[in-house]
């Protein structure tokens with residue numbers, strides 16, 4: 249057997265699957281795809297073991313993400329894509345078969361079938377599409393403390409505030425609610441709170457309020473509130489059994505890393521909290537791709553990072569795969585990196601000493617191969633080619649394979665504004681989630697309470713004055729009593745199924 253034959257046999261046996269799998273592309277030796285049956289397959293069964301798509305700019309990461317999403321959708325696995333650069337909407341429409349695509353597919357030895365996929369467009373800010381929101385109550389004080397990077401004392405204060413609202417059936421829906429309560433507990437409500445829960449330091453609430461302001465400056469007020477998102481809506485299939493490709497449009501989020509990490513953590517925690525334990529499944533329930541993943545790790549505090557690591561580790565058993573897409577694999581924290589089953593590494597560039605160090609480290613993180621010099625391969629891969637290693641059905645790393653990635657079958661370009669509008673118009677989710685609801689919550693209830701207390705105090709003062717006047721009739725004519733109107737009744741509103749999933753929110757189940 250010559251070298252080529254033995255390589256083909258090595259790939260064929262290394263990537264053999266009994267169950268269902270997706271095909272990333274064709275294995276290459278010495279820069280040439282072998283064709284035939286030397287295909288690089290990833291078993292669906294191990295797609296919940298997380299992954300990484302890395303590579304320098306323009307090397308093909310986004311197209312790989314598109315290819316993997318298409319394949320998953322076809323196999324009935326819904327995906328959620330964080331579209332930071334806004335270049336993924338083309339998944340909704342069939343691609344055009346250009347000569348370079350025909351050629352690529354012929355080399356790999358796969359047919360090309362031009363097709364679009366079922367797409368929902370989503371947003372956490374001002375973009376068109378299904379609005380994803382979460383309430384402060386759902387978020388819970390533990391997670392919020394992590395996001396705001398509060399110390400133990402401040403975190404404790406936040407927990408008391410949540411407890412107070414829970415005890416008094418005051419929904420905390422948006423930032424307005426939370427800010428109001430934080431003010432109330434050290435001002436008008438000070439005596440009441442002290443009696444029930446002990447003293448709350450105004451310094452702590454001051455810090456929390458200041459940090460909330462920072463979050464607000466990154467548009468977090470758009471994200472907190474109702475109608476809060478039901479994660480089951482991310483796991484839909486179309487009538488042909490294809491998984492939905494949910495594209496979260498985040499082009500306006502690049503300069504808002506705090507909002508992005510807040511959202512990501514909330515999403516992961518929510519998915520973790522809501523999904524039942526699944527054990528070993530034939531295929532994942534949902535795969536989440538985080539493009540430009542360095543954005544969630546940038547500016548994240550140590551505690552927040554630990555939190556993300558923990559959830560990523562745990563979420564696997566719920567049948568959820570998380571894939572990080574980033575330029576440099578070193579952007580992803582070591583602890584997360586070590587948990588990743590599928591690695592698709594596009595070319596890296598060796599401009600500086602730091603680059604060379606990164607390449608060396610990256611190469612060392614791949615299985616050893618008799619057929620390649622990994623560090624050399626890393627800098628010489630062509631566009632749309634990548635070093636791949638996956639986990640086979642037994643959970644053992646597959647042989648390292650330089651892979652020519654198949655071409656996306658959907659459009660490689662973005663949708664026009666008209667096409668985007670048309671998708672949104674026909675979406676059921678848009679009508680479900682896009683109404684603005686501001687039902688009575690902590691903000692309104694506390695205002696009413698303060699108003700009522702003020703009125704009672706005034707009435708009391710007036711009564712005292714009248715009494716005094718009775719005793720001293722000569723001064724009675726000079727008093728006037730101001731009466732406020734428009735007092736709302738304090739009603740218990742507990743209608744939404746999403747309201748308060750336990751005082752501590754979703755995170756209670758994850759961390760103790």
Ligand SMILES: Nc1ncnc2c1ncn2[C@@H]1O[C@H](COP(=O)(O)OP(=O)(O)OP(=O)(O)O)[C@@H](O)[C@H]1O
Nearest residue numbers: 304305306307308309310311631632653654655656
């Ligand atoms: N699998 C593929 N099939 C066909 N063409 C590809 C493939 N991968 C990459 N290309 C070509 O390379 C170009 C760049 O790829 P892509 O946009 O995926 O790079 P990227 O790594 O995401 O870049 P950036 O870091 O700038 O986001 C594509 O526009 C396409 O022309």
Ligand SMILES: [Mg+2]
Nearest residue numbers: 309310311333
């Ligand atoms: Mg890209």
